[in-house]
Amino acid sequence: MTRSDADVVVRLEKATRIYNPGENEVRAISDVDLDVRRGDYLALVGPSGSGKSTVLHTIGCLDRPDQGKVFVEGRDTSQLDANALSRVRNERVGFIFQSFNLIPVFTAYENIEFSLQILGGVSPSEMRDRVGEMLAVLGLEKQRDRRPNQLSGGQQQRVEIGRALVKRPAIILADEPTANLDRKTSEDIIGLMRRMNEEKQATFVFSTHDEHLMRHARRVVRLVDGRVVSDERTP
Numbered sequence: 001m002t003r004s005d006a007d008v009v010v011r012l013e014k015a016t017r018i019y020n021p022g023e024n025e026v027r028a029i030s031d032v033d034l035d036v037r038r039g040d041y042l043a044l045v046g047p048s049g050s051g052k053s054t055v056l057h058t059i060g061c062l063d064r065p066d067q068g069k070v071f072v073e074g075r076d077t078s079q080l081d082a083n084a085l086s087r088v089r090n091e092r093v094g095f096i097f098q099s100f101n102l103i104p105v106f107t108a109y110e111n112i113e114f115s116l117q118i119l120g121g122v123s124p125s126e127m128r129d130r131v132g133e134m135l136a137v138l139g140l141e142k143q144r145d146r147r148p149n150q151l152s153g154g155q156q157q158r159v160e161i162g163r164a165l166v167k168r169p170a171i172i173l174a175d176e177p178t179a180n181l182d183r184k185t186s187e188d189i190i191g192l193m194r195r196m197n198e199e200k201q202a203t204f205v206f207s208t209h210d211e212h213l214m215r216h217a218r219r220v221v222r223l224v225d226g227r228v229v230s231d232e233r234t235p
């Protein structure tokens with residue numbers, strides 16, 4: 001493996017996803033080649049229906065391509081059985097969904113802790129340290145014992161980010177992470193993700209329509225009709 005290959009967290013090779021094969025088929029993505037590199041802060045942009053969510057699901061192995069390949073940290077995921085694939089998803093990928101996925105009867109602390117319980121292999125004392133550190137980074141120490149319905153939208157979104165990050169995954173994926181937030185809150189969330197990218201070299205890939213978030217991205221990949229039409233790094 002060359003040095004530059006070791007830097008690739010996820011590689012898509014000619015990834016194609018076809019819905020409803022046959023007469024009414026929809027090519028959600030076509031021949032997408034993409035290397036996500038360690039430390040990337042990458043925005044997927046493009047019109048509605050251009051394939052952003054499909055690319056994210058493919059990178060995160062939530063969905064398998066019909067043609068082409070997905071490599072996660074050099075491993076060809078087409079060679080993995082369902083169990084091995086779900087281990088990759090659980091251990092190596094962090095998903096930030098919109099906050100509706102928080103468990104309503106759990107506090108902020110417990111929601112983040114649960115992510116480590118699922119991961120397994122983390123001792124209770126390490127769990128306490130990691131969840132505590134995460135809450136501090138997120139600025140949620142005072143809200144640690146509140147349930148989701150006692151938190152604002154932005155605070156819930158921060159808990160969601162904490163759940164993804166506490167696992168220390170190789171890559172964090174977010175589908176429109178600021179879509180339901182007001183401007184101030186989305187700026188806070190963008191700042192938080194960017195800080196984690198700079199300080200911890202966390203790798204982020206997100207889809208967005210948000211101009212502000214796009215301007216903060218260090219790499220912008222544009223999709224049109226399921227194809228990559230540009231891939232630019234900002235200086």
Ligand SMILES: Nc1ncnc2c1ncn2[C@@H]1O[C@H](COP(=O)(O)OP(=O)(O)OP(=O)(O)O)[C@@H](O)[C@H]1O
Nearest residue numbers: 019020026027028047048049050051052053054055
């Ligand atoms: N489950 C599905 N069945 C059939 N077609 C689908 C399915 N999911 C997505 N598609 C189609 O695939 C294409 C790409 O969809 P995708 O959700 O990836 O776009 P997107 O860029 O995320 O759009 P948006 O900005 O609206 O979220 C669209 O034409 C969409 O209608």
Ligand SMILES: [Mg+2]
Nearest residue numbers: 052053054207
């Ligand atoms: Mg989408």
